[in-house]
Amino acid sequence: MPPSDATTLDTLETPALVLDASRLDRNLARLAARMAEQGVALRPHMKTAKSIDVASRAFPNGPGPITVSTLAEAEYFAGHGYRDMTYAVGVSPHMAARAMRLRQAGIDIKVLLDTREQAAILGEAGRAAGVTPSAFIEIDCDGHRGGLLVTGPNLLGVAAALDAAGVTLAGVLTHAGESYALHTPEALEAAAENERAVAVEAAQRLRAAGYECPVVSVGSTPTAHFAKALDGVTEMRAGVYMFFDLVMHGVGVCTTDDLALSVLATVIGKRPEKGWIMVDAGWMALSRDRGTAAQRVDQGYGIVCDLDGRPYPDLIVAHASQEHGTLVIRSGSSQALPDLPVGAKVRIMPNHACATGAQHERYHVVFGPARAIAAEWPRMRGW
Missing domain, CATH: 2.40.37.20 (D-serine dehydratase-like domain)
Structure with missing residues (x-):
């Protein structure tokens, strides 16, 4: 929309949030080009921008695949024509039911979980809504937050629980959150390779046990920019790369x-x-x-x-x-x-x-x- 009450930074009332769209476009193009070179789909995380106008700069030819951190984001972007989404936060009972309402409306929303309990909850929500849920199993690649260890006993157990609950296994998803604490190219490259290797190993283990695992999803802004190779990875998620910030500057991802x-x-x-x-x-x-x-x-x-x-x-x-x-x-x-x-x-x-x-x-x-x-x-x- 056009500006409402000010025409320049000199006259804009403060405090105000300013976005340099030239830098935004440059940042978007930078990562898009890297992923194109790697042959990996980019699924931008919209948790930073939370704006259809920013999303439209990332997808100038029409809605594409996105990641969201809240179901309010999912509903907002669905209202603007986005249909392919990953809700990348561990699903809870009330959020499972809400996500299934989006699936009822024709939105291909995939959720995230790492327990048998969540698998059962999601299956029940799907049956109540008359839809088939789709879920990622979260993998812990660096001890940063949630997820299952790739060599632990629960990975196949959660996959079995999804199957029993009537939930489609979308794939595996991991996030190298500890990369935010790094600051050298060598350390960031190692974190990116570890993220890739752990996710691919999890997918291979599931496939060897007879489970389809079509998507191998990785992503953090530092590892997205420092990954040397992404063999076996199908998609990259990142969000703050659109704007960058001083933390990313301190990590060494941007100037x-x-x-x-x-x-x-x-x-x-x-x-x-x-x-x-x-x-x-x-x-x-x-x-x-x-x-x-x-x-x-x-x-x-x-x-x-x-x-x-x-x-x-x-x-x-x-x-x-x-x-x-x-x-x-x-x-x-x-x-x-x-x-x-x-x-x-x-x-x-x-x-x-x-x-x-x-x-x-x-x-x-x-x-x-x-x-x-x-x-x-x-x-x-x-x-």
């Missing part, structure tokens, strides 16, 4: 020039004796995420840029209260605090694009260095 998302803020006060500049973007606008604190360079709550997206040297948001952000020169730097008068505007690049995006209802879209607001793209919210 700050790739970060498509920022929060526009206004200077509302100065404390020169303390070396502080205050802005009107606190954690309600930036989120509480401090994901870079565990990395080699702590970026506070975000790095501070001018209106054209150029970072001020070593200027970060060091503290955030509900509606106040405190800008300081990072510890140990010899840079001088910039002279930003009250009313001046800055853009803050966030630690975690998913978390920062979730604080806002819409994107204010710009293209590259242009300050004109080209469009406003709503974001969906909820579960």
